[in-house]
Amino acid sequence: MAEAFKLGFVGAGNMAESIARGVAKSGVLPPASIRTSHRRSDRRDAFRSFGVEIVETNSQVVDRSDIIILSVKPQMVKSVLLELKPSFSEEKVLVSVAAGIKLKELQEWSGHRRVIRVMPNTPSAVGQAASVMCMAEMATKKDEERVSSLFGAIGKIWTADEKYFDAVTGLSGSGPAYIFLTIEALADGGVAAGLPRDLALGLASQTVLGAATMVTNTGKHPGQLKDAVTSPAGTTIAGVHELEKGAYRGTLINAVVAASKRSRELSQT
Template sequence: MSDLKIGFIGAGQMATALAQGFVRANILPAAKISASDAYPAATDKLAKDLPGLKVASNAEVAAASDVVILAVKPQVMPAVYKDLAGKLANKLVISIAAGISLEKLCAGLKTERVVRVMPNTPCLVGQGASAFALASGATAADGELVKKLLSAVGIAHLVDEKLLDAVTGLSGSGPAYVYLIIEALSDGGVKAGLPRALATSLAAQTVLGAAQMVLTRGEHPGVLKDAVASPGGTTIAGLATLEDRGLRGALIAAVDSATKRSQELGK
């Protein structure tokens, strides 16, 4: 894969996370990556972060790349269609634009070799959670390539396209929910008397460790939760407060709201 050339249309946060993740995982060197963006500051920052990366126009990025990753906001996609429609022959196109269906992407770009992906920003540290769906013109080999790229920066699941809006609501937006939880746990620690740096470190490591337990033990989160909550102890007292304040319902509603917003963006 080191001979692969990847181009990013859009150089924002998600493109940065993926590009840096690919380089960090030794998928390819920065010199094999090119990027374009309507805002020069975005490409300038990406080029500074990844010395050797080439900054170019949309058309130049497409022409120079084997894989073209569309990392733009959904509302920018019509301008991308205008620039690239009919210019992507023999290119694998990966879209990470929330809500834009494969049908619309294929029609707008005038190619059927398209894969729709929903990654998330922890790709930057090799802990991404991604899902992807293939258009009719994308081959099994294309799917394997996408899985290898995404697996280099985390985990990746092939899914039916109809599930991608829910993926967006859960893992796509989910890091922000977790950051809020970590911040709140840290605030709780500070309220209880801990120094801020210590409280944040303990909160973040606790979330990391608990997540790793879920992934490695193969047990239901409820079973792991019950193992921590001894009768009459501190944990069950805290859990009762979380239930009383509606944490569970709030998180479920957040995923539902983000899923619906993803569906709206695709219309």
């Protein structure tokens, strides 16, 4: 186990629970080193069920933690940080997973310079998140390592400049929805071709999982893997030809660009 530190969650929703469970399960930290607070008993019980300490207030969470993960809804970030401002001392690290809230705003509202922003996505719930982090200039190498270990417990994490975060939102933030649509459409295709619904859906989801795993594990370019499946005048190239006629690739590219643009608009308001 890495050197133990105390972890606090301000906001005890689904994302916070996924991170806390992943951290405890992977042994990055013992559950007794994690704390949160929530006014709803069902949220307190969810965290308490795997050994997290429940405290009375958010300011107690900050007081008793070295790293504080802010996981409230974006519209609540400003009021929560202004309220907690007196609790942030120099040695603490503030980590925000709130979409669209920039480092500059986090620093301004919290009065704290040691800030890291992370963009995870919903597959964190099953330990397969794609997360990206960027760090304010006052965050240290040690802070980066600790935060990497926390988010590494729920998937994979990359470091990138903040200027890329709208594009990250358009790709990995919104991307699970594009893949859910794809799985649903593949299953519908299976049903249209005569398969029972449950078999079609099982095959579609496992096929997407398998293909993604091949890209991740082989290190081969997806185009190379696609070429390996498409034999001359065979079934796969017939299907690929239909996808190209329907501008499948161009449509997915447009989806990522449109979502990135919308993220930029939202973060400006």
